[in-house]
Each structure stands twice: as C-alpha cells, then as structure tokens.
Amino acid sequence: MNLWLILAGNSIAFGGLLFLLSAGFSLIFGLMRIPNLTHGSLFMLGAYFAVSLISWGLGFWPAAILAGLGVAAFGGLVERLLLRRLPGAELAQVLVTLGLSFMIADICLLGWGGDPISIATPSELRGASRIAGFAFPTYRLGLIVIAIVVAATLWGLVDKTRLGAMIRAGVDDPAIARVVGIRVSRLFTIVFSLGAGLAGFAGVIGGPILSVYPGLDQDMLPLALVVVILGGSGSLVGSFIGSFVVGFLYNFGQAMFPELAYVVLFLPMLVILVLRPQGLFGRVAA
Amino acid sequence: MRRLTLALALAALAMLPLWVGNSYYVNIASQILLYAIFALALNVLVGYAGLVSLGHAGLFGIAAYAGALAINNGATHLVAIVAALAATLVAAAAFAVLALRGTGLGFVMITVAIGQIVWGVAYRWISITNGDNGVAINTRPSPFGLSLTSTPNFYWATLIVFLVAVTAIAIVAASPFGASLRGTRDQPRRMTALGYHIWLIRFLAFLFSGLWSGVAGMLFLYYNQFISPQAVALGASAEALLMVISGGSGTLLGPIVGAALVVIMKNVVSAYIVRWNFVLGAIFVAIVIFMPEGIVPGSVRLARWCLAKLRPQVTEVTAAATPRPESGL
Amino acid sequence: MNALELRGLEKAFGGLRVTADVSLAVDPGERRLIIGPNGAGKTTLFNLITGELPADVGSIRLFEHDITRVPSRRRAHLGLARTYQIVTLFPGETLLRNVTLSLLGLSRLRWNPLVRLDRQSALLAAARQTLSLVGLDHLAERPLAQTAYGERRRVEIAMALAQNPKVLLLDEPFAGLSSDERRDVQLLLAAIPREVTIVMIEHDMDVALDFAERITVLHFGKVEVEGTRSEVVAHPRTREIYLGE
Numbered sequence: 001m002n003l004w005l006i007l008a009g010n011s012i013a014f015g016g017l018l019f020l021l022s023a024g025f026s027l028i029f030g031l032m033r034i035p036n037l038t039h040g041s042l043f044m045l046g047a048y049f050a051v052s053l054i055s056w057g058l059g060f061w062p063a064a065i066l067a068g069l070g071v072a073a074f075g076g077l078v079e080r081l082l083l084r085r086l087p088g089a090e091l092a093q094v095l096v097t098l099g100l101s102f103m104i105a106d107i108c109l110l111g112w113g114g115d116p117i118s119i120a121t122p123s124e125l126r127g128a129s130r131i132a133g134f135a136f137p138t139y140r141l142g143l144i145v146i147a148i149v150v151a152a153t154l155w156g157l158v159d160k161t162r163l164g165a166m167i168r169a170g171v172d173d174p175a176i177a178r179v180v181g182i183r184v185s186r187l188f189t190i191v192f193s194l195g196a197g198l199a200g201f202a203g204v205i206g207g208p209i210l211s212v213y214p215g216l217d218q219d220m221l222p223l224a225l226v227v228v229i230l231g232g233s234g235s236l237v238g239s240f241i242g243s244f245v246v247g248f249l250y251n252f253g254q255a256m257f258p259e260l261a262y263v264v265l266f267l268p269m270l271v272i273l274v275l276r277p278q279g280l281f282g283r284v285a286a
Numbered sequence: 287m288r289r290l291t292l293a294l295a296l297a298a299l300a301m302l303p304l305w306v307g308n309s310y311y312v313n314i315a316s317q318i319l320l321y322a323i324f325a326l327a328l329n330v331l332v333g334y335a336g337l338v339s340l341g342h343a344g345l346f347g348i349a350a351y352a353g354a355l356a357i358n359n360g361a362t363h364l365v366a367i368v369a370a371l372a373a374t375l376v377a378a379a380a381f382a383v384l385a386l387r388g389t390g391l392g393f394v395m396i397t398v399a400i401g402q403i404v405w406g407v408a409y410r411w412i413s414i415t416n417g418d419n420g421v422a423i424n425t426r427p428s429p430f431g432l433s434l435t436s437t438p439n440f441y442w443a444t445l446i447v448f449l450v451a452v453t454a455i456a457i458v459a460a461s462p463f464g465a466s467l468r469g470t471r472d473q474p475r476r477m478t479a480l481g482y483h484i485w486l487i488r489f490l491a492f493l494f495s496g497l498w499s500g501v502a503g504m505l506f507l508y509y510n511q512f513i514s515p516q517a518v519a520l521g522a523s524a525e526a527l528l529m530v531i532s533g534g535s536g537t538l539l540g541p542i543v544g545a546a547l548v549v550i551m552k553n554v555v556s557a558y559i560v561r562w563n564f565v566l567g568a569i570f571v572a573i574v575i576f577m578p579e580g581i582v583p584g585s586v587r588l589a590r591w592c593l594a595k596l597r598p599q600v601t602e603v604t605a606a607a608t609p610r611p612e613s614g615l
Numbered sequence: 616m617n618a619l620e621l622r623g624l625e626k627a628f629g630g631l632r633v634t635a636d637v638s639l640a641v642d643p644g645e646r647r648l649i650i651g652p653n654g655a656g657k658t659t660l661f662n663l664i665t666g667e668l669p670a671d672v673g674s675i676r677l678f679e680h681d682i683t684r685v686p687s688r689r690r691a692h693l694g695l696a697r698t699y700q701i702v703t704l705f706p707g708e709t710l711l712r713n714v715t716l717s718l719l720g721l722s723r724l725r726w727n728p729l730v731r732l733d734r735q736s737a738l739l740a741a742a743r744q745t746l747s748l749v750g751l752d753h754l755a756e757r758p759l760a761q762t763a764y765g766e767r768r769r770v771e772i773a774m775a776l777a778q779n780p781k782v783l784l785l786d787e788p789f790a791g792l793s794s795d796e797r798r799d800v801q802l803l804l805a806a807i808p809r810e811v812t813i814v815m816i817e818h819d820m821d822v823a824l825d826f827a828e829r830i831t832v833l834h835f836g837k838v839e840v841e842g843t844r845s846e847v848v849a850h851p852r853t854r855e856i857y858l859g860e
Contacts, residue, residue: 035391037524082571090338090390092578095531098524099570106564222402222520229395259413262406270399274387462719462735463728469705469716476703479665480720480778481691494728 005134007251013140015247016147017209020202021220022227023154023239024195030171030234031191034083035090037097039199040221041104046071046200047212048112051119060122060204068201075196079189101217109214119207139208146205150198151240158236167191171234223250226269299445303438311554313509316441318549319448320505325529325541326455327498332527333535334459335491336471337385338394340523341401342499345381347408347518349374349500350507354421355414363427371500378496382489401523408515420514423507434508444505451498456538458494467491468536532573534580543581616679618643618812619782624663624673626656626836633659635836637673641782641829644809648827648844649816652856656836657816658700661784665697666690677782691720694781698771698788700816704759710770711755714742717777745777746770749803765796772803783807785815789822797822824848832856 025039049067054060078100086092125142128135158164166187169177178184203212210216223246231242246265253264298305303312324346331337353370361369385396408415415421426434434440458464469477470484478484507513516522525548533544548566556562577584619641626634633656641647649657662668664675666687674683677693685693705713715732718741719725733739746752749769754762759770768788775783788804789797801822807813817823830847832840834856840847847853 029391033391035394082574086574086578089578091332091531091535092574094338095528095570096574098528099567099574102563102567102570104567106561106567110561110564218521222398225395225398229399259410260406261410263403263410266399266402266406270384270396270403273392273396273399274384458728460731460733461728462722462724462730462732463726465712465716465732466719466725472705472707473703475667476699476774477716477720478688479667479691479697480717480774481688482720482725483688 002134003255006136007255008248009131009134009136009140011248011251012244013143013209013247014251015244016144017202017206018223018227018246019147019240019243020150020205021199022224022231022243023150023236024198024202025224026228026231026234026236026239027167027191028195029228031167031174032083032188033088033174034093034192035097036192036195037094037221038078038100038104039195039224040217040219041101042071042075042196042199043203043206043220044108044212044217045074045104046203047119047207047216048108048117048203049200050204050207051112051117051212054119060120064201064204067204068197071200071203072193072197076189076193078196079192083192084185084188101221105214105217112212114214116211116213118211119204121208143205143209147243151236154236163187163190226265229269230272296449300442302445303441309437312437312441314549314553316437316444316509317553318546319441319444320502320509321526321529321549322542322545323448323451323505324499324502324526325533325545326451326538327495327502328526329530329535329541330455330458330467330491330495330498332530333537333540334464334467334471335488337488337492338527339385339397339495340394340520340527341381341385341397341399341404342495342526343518343520343522344401344404345374345378345496345499346503346506346522346526347404347513347515348377349503350513350517351408351415351421353504353507354423354513357423357425358421363425367427367504370504371497374496374500374503375493378493378499379489381496382492386485386488386492397523398520401518401520405515405518405520408518415515418515420512422512424511426508426511440509444509447501447505451501452538452542455498459538463487463490528570532570532581534582534584537580537582540580540582547581616643617641617676618645618678619664619814620676621660621664622674622676624660624675625671626659626663626668627671633836634663634670637833637836637838639831639838639841641812641814643678643812645812646826646828647812647814648823648830649814649833650818650820650823650830651833651839654835655833657833658786659836660833661697661786661816664784665695691778694779695784696775696778696780696782697784698775698786700786700790702764702767702771704767704770704774706759709756709758710746710751710762710766710773711739711742713759713770714745714773714777715739717774718742718745721778742777745773748776748806749773750799765792765799768792768796769800769803772800776807780811782812782814785813785817787816787818789817789819801825 021039021043025036028034028036046067049070050063053063053066058066082096083093086096121139125139127138129138129141131141158167166177166182169180169182170184170187174184227239227242227246230245231238231240249265249268253261257264302315306312306315324342328339328342331339349370352373353366356366356369357363381397381400384400385393388396409417411417426440428434429443432439434443466477466482466487469482470487474484506517529544529548530541531544532547533542534540547569551562551566551569555565559565573581573584577587617640621637621639624634624637625632637660649660651657659668663670666682666685670683674681676682677690677695680693682690682693705716708716715738718738722738724735724738743752743755746755749772751766751769751773754766759767762770768790772785772788775785788800792800797819804813804826815823815826824844827844829843830841831838832847832853839856840850840852842850
C-alpha cells in the first residue's frame with residue numbers, strides 16, 4: 001500500500017514537471033504548427049544555465065527564473081532568425097530543429113562536460129513532509145504546487161488577456177487572425193519565447209530530481225510528444241491532464257512491468273492517436 | 287552525357303577497394319551504401335508519398351533482430367534473410383495500417399509511437415532481445431562460396447545489393463504506380479476524384495519502403511555482426527530522416543548524398559573534430575537556410591545559376607535539359 | 616432517365632445546415648447552371664455529389680445508379696468528373712503529365728510498378744489529344760509552373776475531359792479570367808459534345824447565362840428557384856436573393 005502511494009505521489013510530481021515541459025511545446029505546435037524538436041534541448045539548456053548560475057552564487061529560485069529567461073531569449077532568436085523563414089515547410093522545420101538540438105547538445109557537452117551534474121534541492125524544500133501519515137519529499141510537493149501555479153497563470157493568460165485571445169484566435173484560424181489585424185509574426189515570436197522559457201524553467205525545476213546529463217534532451221523530448229499527442233495540441237487543459245496521465249503511466253509502468261515499461265507508455269498514445277487523431281482535448285487534428 | 291557519368295561512377299564504385307587502400311575507409315564506404323539503401327527506402331515514403339516517418343528504424347531493427355535470432359537458433363543465412371524480410375513485411379503492414387489512420391503530423395506521431403514501442407521491447411524484453419547487451423552473430427554469409435568476412439568482399443556484396451535497391455526504386459519511381467504515389471502527395475483530394483485508391487497506394491508504398499529498410503537492416507547486422515536497441519531508438523529514425531531531408535527528398539541521388547554526409551561526419555570527421563555533432567547540426571541548419579530543398583536539388587540550382595552567369599545564352603537550353611527531380615537523378 | 620438526380624440532400628456542420636433538402640434532376644446532355652450568393656452551398660453540393668463529403672440524408676443517382684454510398688474514388692469510374700474552384704493541379708509536372716495522371720486514374724495501368732510511364736505511347740497520345748481539345752497541345756512539355764493562369768484553368772478542364780465523363784461538374788471555370796481567356800473557355804465548353812451532361816457553378820453572369828439551358832438558384836443551402844433561363848431571370852425571388860431581402 002505504501003509503495004502504491006509513493007508511486008502515486010511520484011507520478012503526480014513527475015506529471016507536474018512534464019506539464020511545465022510540454023505546455024510550451026503544446027502552445028508552439030498548436031499556434032505555429034511547428035513540431036519543435038529542439039524542445040528537449042531547451043529543457044536541458046535551462047538546467048545547465050542554472051548549474052552555472054548557482055555555482056556563481058545565485059540562489060536556486062533566482063537561477064531558475066534567470067535560466068528560464070535566458071532560454072526564452074534564445075528561443076526568440078531562433079524563431080526570428082530561423083523558423084520565421086519556414087512557414088509551413090514541415091521537413092525544413094524538422095531538419096532545422098533537429099540540427100539545433102545537435103548543436104545545443106554538443107555545446108552543453110563542451111561547456112559542462114559529460115558527467116551528470118546534480119542540482120541541489122533548495123534549502124527551504126529539503127527533507128520530507130508528512131502527508132496523510134506518509135513521509136513524502138517536500139521538494140516534490142513543491143513541484144506540484146509550482147506546476148499548478150504555472151498552469152493557473154497560463155490559463156489566466158490564455159483565457160483572460162488580450163494576448164491570450166490572440167493566441168486562441170491564432171490556434172483556431174491563423175489566416176483569419178491575420179486578416180483581423182493580429183500581428184501574427186510578433187505573436188509567434190512571443191509564443192515561441194514563452195514556450196522555450198517554460199521548457200528552460202522546467203529543466204531547472206526538474207534538476208533536483210533528474211540531474212542534468214548529456215542525453216537528458218533525448219529522454220525528455222519523447223515524453224513531451226506523448227503528452228501533447230494525448231492531450232491534444234494547443235490545449236492547455238489537454239497538456240495538464242495529459243502530463244499527469246503520462247506521469248502515472250511512466251512510473252507505474254516502470255514499477256509494474258519493467259520489461260514493457262516503454263510499451264506501457266507509448267501503447268496508449270498509439271491507441272488514442274489511431275482512434276482520435278486530435279488527442280483527448282485537441283481541436284486541431286494533427 | 288548522363289550515361290557516361292553514370293558508367294564512370296559505377297566503375298569507380300566497383301573499383302573502390304582497389305584504389306582506396308585502407309580497409310577502414312572501405313568499411314566506411316560499405317556503411318554509406320547500406321545507410322543509403324535505408325535512406326532511399328525511407329524516401330519512398332517521405333519524398334514520393336509525402337509521408338514523414340520518424341519510426342523507420344523500427345523496421346530496420348526488426349529485420350536485424352529477426353535475422354540475428356534466426357541465425358543464433360541454427361538457421362542458415364538464406365533462411366535467416368528470408369525470415370527477417372518476411373517479418374519486416376508483416377511489421378510494415380501493421381505499421382502502415384496504424385499510421386495511415388493519421389495524416390500530416392498525426393502520421394508522424396503514430397510512427398514515433400510505434401518506433402518507441404519497438405525500441406521499448408528491444409530494450410526491456412531482455413529474455414528475447416538481451417536488452418542493452420544486444421545480440422551478436424558469429425558469421426557472415428558466404429554466397430556462392432565467397433566469404434563476406436573480408437572487407438572488400440563485404441563491400442562488393444553491399445554494392446551489389448545497393449545497385450539492386452537503387453534500380454528497383456528507380457523503376458518504381460518512373461512507373462505509373464510511382465506517378466500515382468507522387469500524385470497522392472501533391473493533390474490527394476484530386477487523386478481521389480480522379481479514381482485513385484489513396485489508402486491502398488500509400489499502403490503498398492509503405493510495404494515497399496519497409497522491405498528495403500529490412501534489407502538495409504540485414505546488411506547492418508552482417509556488417510557489425512551485432513544488433514542492439516540503439517539501432518532502433520528515436521535517434522536512429524531521426525538520423526535516417528535527416529539523411530533524406532539534407533540530401534533532398536523526392537530525388538534518387540539526394541538520400542544517397544545525405545547518407546554519405548551523415549556517415550562521413552560520424553565516422554571520419556569525428557576522428558578529427560571532437561565537436562562533430564555540433565558541426566553536423568550546423569550543416570543541417572545551413573542547409574535549411576541556403577538549400578532548403580536539400581543538397582542535391584540545391585546544388586543543381588546553384589550549378590544552373592553559375593552557368594547562367596557565365597554563359598547567359600545557354601540558360602534556355604540548360605533549363606530544358608536539367609533533369610527534373612521527379613524523373614530520375 | 617435523368618443523368619444526375621439529387622433527392623432530399625442534406626448536410627450540416629454542427630448547427631449549420633449547409634445543404635437543406637436539395638432535390639434536382641438534370642437531363643442527359645443538359646447544360647445546367649447553379650447560381651447563388653456566396654455561402655449558398657454550391658461547392659458543398661458538388662462535394663456531396665462527388666462523394667468528398669458524405670451526405671447526412673438523401674440520395675444521389677447517376678443515370679439511375681444510386682451512388683450515395685459509393686466511395687468517392689469509384690464515382691470517377693462511373694463517369695463523374697469535376698473541376699475545382701481553385702486550380703488543383705500537380706505543380707511540379709508538365710501539362711502532359713498532369714493530363715496523363717488524369718487518364719491513368721481510370722486505367723489498370725495505375726497499379727503497374729514495372730513499366731516506364733514515359734513509354735506508354737497510347738496513354739500519352741490520348742493525353743496530348745485532350746490537351747488539343749483545350750488548345751494547349753503546343754504547351755504539352757511546359758512545366759505547369761511556367762504557364763499562365765488562363766492556361767491553367769484550361770488544364771483544369773482538360774483534366775476532367777480526359778476521363779470522358781458522362782457528367783461533368785464545373786466549379787467556377789471562368790474565375791479570374793481575362794475577357795480573351797473567357798472567350799476561349801466559352802468556345803471550349805460549347806464544343807463539348809451532347810454525350811456529356813454539364814453542371815456548372817458560376818458567378819460571372821454574362822458568360823454563365825449564355826451557357827445555361829436550365830438554372831437552379833441556391834440560397835442558404837436551399838433550392839429557391841429553378842427553371843429555364845428566361846424563367847429564372849424573370850423570377851422576382853431571384854432578384855430578391857441577389858439584391859438582398
């Protein structure tokens with residue numbers, strides 16, 4: 001019983017992390033129809049940035065935010081200089097985002113070496129808390145809270161602000177959005193930066209649990225894909241629910257069927273895709 | 287003119303082990319050829335059918351694993367090859383039925399899922415696949431008594447298979463079926479209205495693509511005498527896709543050039559430049575900026591531009607004579 | 616026997632009824648014009664007839680053959696052909712190859728992976744012939760990308776004619792054409808033999824009225840007026856629909 005509860009707790013925490021990672025991907029794909037295969041690298045880059053920032057004396061939280069901003073700026077550059085020239089050119093987008101991920105991976109290897117680096121849990125969230133009579137790492141609880149806060153903020157942004165309205169319009173019908181006067185190109189840069197920044201921030205937040213290591217990008221990218229496919233691209237609710245579903249599938253799958261762990265993860269994704277190509281909540285059929 | 291170039295290239299390829307002394311480089315050439323087959327197979331879907339698969343390493347790997355398991359269970363090489371290709375065809379049929387439920391990015395995602403499932407099985411079902419440790423085989427085949435254990439012999443065998451593959455794909459590309467396939471890529475709506483069975487055309491293309499991916503997988507198995515989950519991972523599928531896109535999808539020469547680019551970068555350049563991954567990534571980005579259609583079509587365009595600058599009056603003739611990507615090289 | 620008969624055809628997207636209880640019958644060899652303001656559901660009607668869109672309710676008959684449940688790809692084999700409002704051709708190919716693809720659609724040859732398409736002389740000759748019907752055989756080897764818009768609209772029509780259809784659906788064949796080009800297309804259409812029944816959607820009233828024998832007026836997915844050219848032109852409802860109610 002203990003084991004199941006701990007697994008469940010870990011699943012929820014992992015789900016929270018996945019949400020931070022995939023919300024950005026979902027927005028980018030939903031609005032810009034770009035499969036951002038650099039997303040895993042942005043996650044990893046944020047974590048590495050934070051490693052350096054922390055080693056220069058910065059606290060965990062300032063480092064997380066700064067790293068996120070740094071990756072957001074980088075993302076904005078990538079969008080303006082590279083992706084903007086490729087509207088609708090699917091293959092070229094795949095080539096360029098994969099090419100960038102190679103470059104980023106190698107730069108990180110050069111800059112931070114090949115050994116895994118752990119990010120220390122911030123002091124205020126060290127240790128364990130008692131929840132319903134069970135001890136549970138406080139940091140993971142904190143992670144869940146962060147995910148919920150970010151989800152609420154994003155939801156508020158998308159649902160209540162003008163920017164959000166423009167994003168929603170762009171997701172529903174980019175052509176009409178342009179006609180109505182929405183500065184789609186500037187919107188794209190903002191959304192891409194936002195998505196990238198979220199990924200970078202997520203990388204830092206995930207640091208105490210996952211560490212940072214070469215190959216982290218390739219481990220995280222498929223998970224982001226699964227979440228967005230399950231939940232439906234362009235849908236924040238979908239990403240939110242999808243993240244926790246994947247969190248559970250991943251953790252319980254590993255524990256219960258170690259021989260078929262990845263099958264447990266990708267089989268539901270396959271089933272849903274085959275039955276409902278737009279995902280659980282998507283409005284855009286992929 | 288084109289025939290002469292082709293004949294010369296063929297002769298050079300055939301003589302390769304003779305004029306390249308170092309067996310290390312002959313092995314590189316073998317790798318280029320086998321990956322070129324894989325890239326050409328993938329191109330049948332990506333370039334001709336307009337369907338991007340990010341799970342094709344799954345088919346490549348299923349062939350290799352099936353072959354390895356057959357050999358290690360006592361089968362002769364011939365039986366192993368037939369079994370492996372049969373398994374690949376069955377797998378390709380299954381992949382196709384699932385993946386063709388989606389279009390555009392849905393298709394891509396389904397292939398990712400399938401590829402990951404194949405990788406998951408290879409990685410975790412240790413009792414069958416030996417997991418991360420992979421499966422090794424002891425021997426290479428000896429067709430007609432000629433042992434392929436030596437580097438030049440293996441190269442020549444691979445070259446022959448490569449030539450058969452290229453010929454087969456070229457024939458299909460130039461055939462009515464090939465034209466139908468490209469039609470479904472360009473205007474699926476109209477094709478249906480014209481009486482074509484889009485799903486079936488795509489399904490058959492998938493089988494054809496799977497078959498040659500399996501052939502490449504078996505060559506890979508015999509080359510390394512080893513197969514591991516890494517060959518089935520998402521990265522392997524991505525690499526194959528990059529070969530196709532960087533070289534130029536929808537052409538015959540493009541995937542071959544792309545395969546050469548990636549293999550050379552991975553094996554040769556990596557010995558001199560530690561950050562070869564970065565360089566490869568930068569090359570891909572540069573290709574997107576300067577030659578988004580790929581190296582081969584981009585180079586043709588560049589050559590035409592240069593010719594036009596040098597001899598303006600020749601432009602008309604050149605434009606008419608330049609091979610269109612669809613019909614051949 | 617009617618060449619084309621629609622009975623009680625309905626199509627709705629969510630709450631929006633795009634085709635509302637449409638019934639019409641076209642005689643063999645007739646030249647029928649379908650008109651109506653934008654959004655009247657004209658192209659949707661064509662999409663229902665070709666099977667691209669499944670009808671919710673109703674039936675479609677082609678020479679007494681009920682094709683309502685027949686898959687879209689089979690309807691071409693039954694003698695139905697259409698052109699599109701937006702030129703829907705194969706951009707990387709020559710005009711000859713474009714028309715050849717159309718001919719190939721009805722031929723068993725389309726499944727053949729072994730022979731060279733370029734060597735199928737009978738097929739290519741027939742394609743060339745179709746191109747000459749629309750006056751473009753001199754441009755047969757020209758890549759589509761290097762042709763003018765007016766020429767492409769004629770290729771659109773050639774694609775449909777190549778299949779020797781019994782019923783030809785033309786979706787705004789005159790759209791965007793200059794007056795010279797329009798005249799060319801008019802002559803082309805006039806030359807189509809009576810074995811082919813033609814149903815045309817058009818906005819351009821000058822050319823369209825010349826062509827039409829009978830006219831069906833659609834509005835908000837419903838058939839509002841139907842009759843001979845003079846009947847429809849004189850009908851007060853027609854004027855109401857076009858000038859606003």
